[in-house]
Amino acid sequence: MNKKFGASPIRSREDKGYYMDHPCDDVFNCAVCGFEIHPEGAGSDHRNHCPKCLSSIHLDNTPGDRASTCHGIMDPIAVWVRDNGEWALIHRCRSCGALSSNRIAADDNPAKLMSVATKAAKNPPFPVDRLADMCKALGYDPDEVE
Ligand SMILES: [Zn+2]
Ligand SMILES: [Zn+2]
Numbered sequence: 434m435n436k437k438f439g440a441s442p443i444r445s446r447e448d449k450g451y452y453m454d455h456p457c458d459d460v461f462n463c464a465v466c467g468f469e470i471h472p473e474g475a476g477s478d479h480r481n482h483c484p485k486c487l488s489s490i491h492l493d494n495t496p497g498d499r500a501s502t503c504h505g506i507m508d509p510i511a512v513w514v515r516d517n518g519e520w521a522l523i524h525r526c527r528s529c530g531a532l533s534s535n536r537i538a539a540d541d542n543p544a545k546l547m548s549v550a551t552k553a554a555k556n557p558p559f560p561v562d563r564l565a566d567m568c569k570a571l572g573y574d575p576d577e578v579e
Pocket of ligand 1: 463464465466467468483484485486487488
């Protein structure tokens, strides 16, 4: 008899892929700032980063699969805006350099989100007050941007 067909359809948490269709309901402490993280209040099924410091842990290869063996700390390095206006965080793993995009949650720390979002603008690689002059010198139209 083929055991495959006798297997229980109920999946356990240990099963690879469990979190792809089950919300995570564990309470745990953030590995970076120690904040106690509760799954409720996130406004989405997968709370994949700390709402206080926005850090994450490298657990997934694809969102929710828990298939990564890296388990490095993932720093929030940037915010990008989707076509519908929704913000998403880019996380980068300290250990392996992997990048991932994650939806922000309803209770994410707004001050920290703004800090991440404006970090690049606060540290420009060129003098912003001379932007128009620089564009002209390089042959670009400074008004020709979205
Ligand atoms: Zn944290
Ligand atoms: Zn990693």
